[in-house]
Amino acid sequence: MKKASFFAVAATATFMATAATAATLDDVKAKGFIQCGVTTGLAGFAAPNNEGKWEGFDVDFCRAMSAAIFGDPDKVKYTPTTAKERFTALQSGEIDVLARNTTWTYSRDVKLGFEFAGVNYYDGQGFMVKKKLGVKSGLELDGARVCVQSGTTTELNLADYFTANGMKYDSVVFDSADEVREAYLKDTCDVYTTDQSGLYAQRSVVPNPEDHVILPEIISKEPLGPLVRHGDNEWGDIARWTLNAMIDAEDLGVTSKNVDDLKANTKNPEIQRMLGTSEDLGSQMKLSADWAYNIIKMVGNYGEVFERNLGLSTPLHIERGLNAQWNKGGILYAPPLR
Structure with missing residues (x-):
């Protein structure tokens, strides 16, 4: 009897939550x-x-x-x-x-x-680096310091890409895109990774956008x-x-x-x-x-x-x-x- 009463209450709560x-x-x-x-x-x-x-x-x-x-x-x-x-x-x-x-x-x-x-x-995740580094491909990033935003799919994609290609990296994590951008500009990291659209957006607001290159690799599907x-x-x-x-x-x-x-x-x-x-x-x-x-x-x-x-x-x-x-x-x- 107690079980039936419990399930009845649970069902009622579920219904009310759905209705709400x-x-x-x-x-x-x-x-x-x-x-x-x-x-x-x-x-x-x-x-x-x-x-x-x-x-x-x-x-x-x-x-x-x-x-x-x-x-x-x-x-x-x-x-x-x-x-x-x-x-x-x-x-x-x-x-x-x-x-x-x-x-x-x-x-x-x-x-x-x-x-x-x-x-x-x-969209898809990509990489942005400073042109002065001379990097042409994501496959040249072994040992790089990579700035990434927490709480996103970006972190897992980054780990998968470097593992799959036998490369190592140091992850530098921040809570907001603005913090990531500022750290990248201050050389706290070598690479900025996020959705490629986000990289275009961030590049458009930094001083001398032409000094930054978005690499050709797309390493994930980001619908x-x-x-x-x-x-x-x-x-x-x-x-x-x-x-x-x-x-x-x-x-x-x-x-x-x-x-x-x-x-x-x-x-x-x-x-x-x-x-x-x-x-x-x-x-x-x-x-x-x-x-x-x-x-x-x-x-x-x-x-x-x-x-x-x-x-x-x-x-x-x-x-x-x-x-x-x-x-x-x-x-x-x-x-x-x-």
Whole structure:
């Protein structure tokens, strides 16, 4: 009898816990904004500008979710998090979504209880060294002092790479990307390792960027993307389809500049569905029919967001590469809105 009572209580507690986490959209609408977890500052991805306004590739994802929900991209508040803090902030409910150049892994998805909305940047870990060292390859780094950020996939990848290639290294660990960069600049270490996108970002803000070389080796797969908590499929759907809508919009040639004309005049059934003129897909997520139109009009499609924050006209000067559309030499591909 005691056993049955215990399991009944446990089942009730589990149900209540699930129910408690299953109303993020209602909570967000009630408070009037999304609490978005971002990095403490990474050029091109998330950083405050000179006026203190957050900008960047990951920031624009949160702005896109805000546009979808509120019809306003600026109903967002930002919580800067370190690599160590980010998961606790999401698990505890301090933030509603984490958009912080975070790698999608098995354990994060399953053991930590998160749901990744998809991949918004296909990345891989690399190495940056000072040009004066004359190093041309990661295979020349035997015995190097390597600066690395704690609480990331970077540490394990680093160990695997050096072990697999029969090399030794000394790891110099710091809590934040800013600390890693400063240590690297002060010659506390010989090498800076992180996701290659992060290396481009860090190189763009150091004195004399041309004095630093990003080596050609990519030593890991780092599919980066936004994530939410398990147990709230409704909120997960909104995050997932916000990203998919941005990717699909670029694929279909719908931009912030032509979206009004297409909304009024297009005969393309896919675009009509996307913009809410032939079907109301938004109602299935408790959003307005023009949710995807608002994303594109107010924030832009995936390509516009990439070029504005990371592309060849920015200090990061990143080529699309794998992050180009599937029919343009990359692997970017999203399910259709239908």
